Amino acid sequence: MHEEPFRWVEAIANRREYIEDQLAPGSPIVALGFRDGILLFTLSRERQKIFEIYDRIALGGIGHPGDLERLRLTAIELASTEGFARSADDVALRRLANYSLSPALKAAFEQIYGPPFLARLLFAELGRGAAPNLFLRLDYDGSIRTNGGSFARTFEDFGVIAGKQNAITQMESFLRAQKHSGLSLADTLHLAARTWSVGHLALSAEPDAALPDAARAEEHLREQLAHASVEAAVLEKDAPLAATYRALADDEVRAILL
Template identity: 30%
Template sequence: MSSPFYVSPEQLMKDRADFARKGIARGRSVVAAQYADGLLFASENPSQALHKVSEIYDRIAFAAVGRYNEFENLRIAGVRLADMRGYAYDRRDVTGRGLANAYAQTLGTIFSSGGEKPYEVEIFVGEVGDVAADDQLFRLTYDGQVADEHGFAVMGGQVETVSEGLKDADLTGAPLADVLRAVVKALGHSDSGDRVIPTGHLEVAVLDRTRTQTRKFSRLSPARLDALLGDRGTATPAPAAEGDGDAGRAPTSPTVDDPRDPTDQVSGSVPPLEDPTTGEPPIAPPS
């Protein structure tokens, strides 16, 4: 009888981490930044239907990069968890910290499980407070690690390059227009030179504490982006290059961060966030 093939736990975890990191790096970057009146989320995304940035609850937003069907499953599970908790207890009991902890448990369980591949996703969970000091921004990695970010944070794609374009910008307490211009310029920054991203290829959303509505999430339209960004010169969209996570791939090869890929739809069961031990998904409240 032949002996089973042995792989050390350290090597197994390293291989799984390398696999997830390579998949996430093929996507396009998402930037989250604080501004005077809330939180800003921006990414280069030509699709007008499939989003990387979405609303979870009244004051909570979700942004992700990586494999679309995987982070869409996580987004749906987060919405269900928030709705159930707000319905069963109180809307004030739904917090960004609680949602980030639930996501961390789910991602950590999937990463350490040997029965399935790790999720190729990274996530931002942002919550806007009544004042700037109460704003919260959490970054979650593929293995369930949680980091409390301040100022700005970048995930996916060319993280170092985009961060390099933002580190010299003074964004503390800056108005929305100034922060937006700095973030969009950083998204177009590259080693080969800066490019101007067309407004129609930008996905930008904010959590605005000054909104009179209970829901603070707002998605910025191309017309408003044009007004905020002003004259930026001739727009130069990203070329479709082989190896890019968002373009230049054959339909038979699933992309990592391609919201335009018609074959990359939401599939599979939604990860249970309420009770990862028993595996029971949360039950939606009656309408």
Template identity: 60%
Template sequence: MIEEPYRWVEAIANRREYIETQLAAGSPIAAVGYRDGILFVTLGRARQKIFEIYDRIAMGAIGHPGDIERLRMAAIELASTEGFTRSAADVSLRRLAHYSLSPVMKSAFEQVYGPPYLARLLFAEIGSSPKEDLFLRIDYDGAIAADGLTAQPRQRFAVLSGTRQSAELMEKFLQKAHVTDAALPDAVNTALDAWSVGRMAMGENASKELPDPAAVRKHRDEQLAGAGIEAAVLERDTKSAIRYRILPDEELRSSLQC
């Protein structure tokens, strides 16, 4: 039956709907460029969602932990063997995403008898100058988006969320609030606000428009009381080849504007 083209299209559509439902509750992640690099921020209670992939590449992910883990391992393994056999400079996010991860995710998604990857990934690669930074999203169907959902080329931030509406509102918020050369504490504040905007656009009483700043701040403070901040940076100018650094929750909280 599935051999008939219409059935196949229908099966894919069902599968898409199923995956979207599964991902809908995923806590948003914001990645923003700041003065000295790129910052990843999310809020969570249990599972780690921001990861180091290679010297200059970081990943944020929402979805099923098992699937995220397989994709994460694959990305690390590819980057590490490339960095080992050639050099760290030859490891590129563009190649990793376009030639390795995307085709694999696409074929898993379209082979309707096999399991798809229940995961949505957000990558960032830090370059030697802000111009060379790369933000890149890969969806469960292998689709790659290097710019924002709303087609604003070369914006120096990217978001990941469970629903399209939530991600769009986060981008809308960041287009106004994001300052490219902000200091780290300011960037953390903006990213946390963006997270709150995204979170408020999800679930039962989802807001369809950008909420006013006071409401965002109120929501954010409520969430901060119950959840930990998970954050990491890719730093541009450091003596070390490894640019990824985890920012501990305590360090972040002391710099928050409440």
């Protein structure tokens, strides 16, 4: 049946709907540029969702654990071999995503007899010197969205993902109203947690609901903190070694947030 173009388009549409359904409960992940680097933040119940990829690259992912693991290992493998064969300075997130990961995701998504990747990824890359940070969202179909700065879009020093599009939209509009590039780590943690709360509320809200007010977001965050663990990591500009990734402990973050 798939020889007919219309059937193929229909099969792809069904597949997209299926994957979106699977991803829908995915808890938001927030990445924010701040004074000392980049902070990645989420709350999780069961699995780790924030990972180190290379010296200046971190990953947050939602989706099926098996697929996330394969994509994570692939990203580490590609970055490590590039860094070994040439130099750590030649490892670039944009190339990693455009050249290697996106084609692999697209191929798996469109080969309708094979399994697609049930995954949505958020990469963050710490800018070198005065270069801006790069936040890159990579979806199950291989599509890429970055934080702009070129291509006639305003540069945004953040990146977010969540299970549903309206949660992503709400977090983005919440963050566009904030100035955070000069904040300290503690203030950035507060902002990231509030953003997460806005996104998490949107997962269970109507698609066109208004942004929740600050008190509602704060209340929701406290409820969720009671039975989830905090996951946070930073890419630090002035790290002592070339590897800039550092995971923050749950109690360290909790002490700041509560």
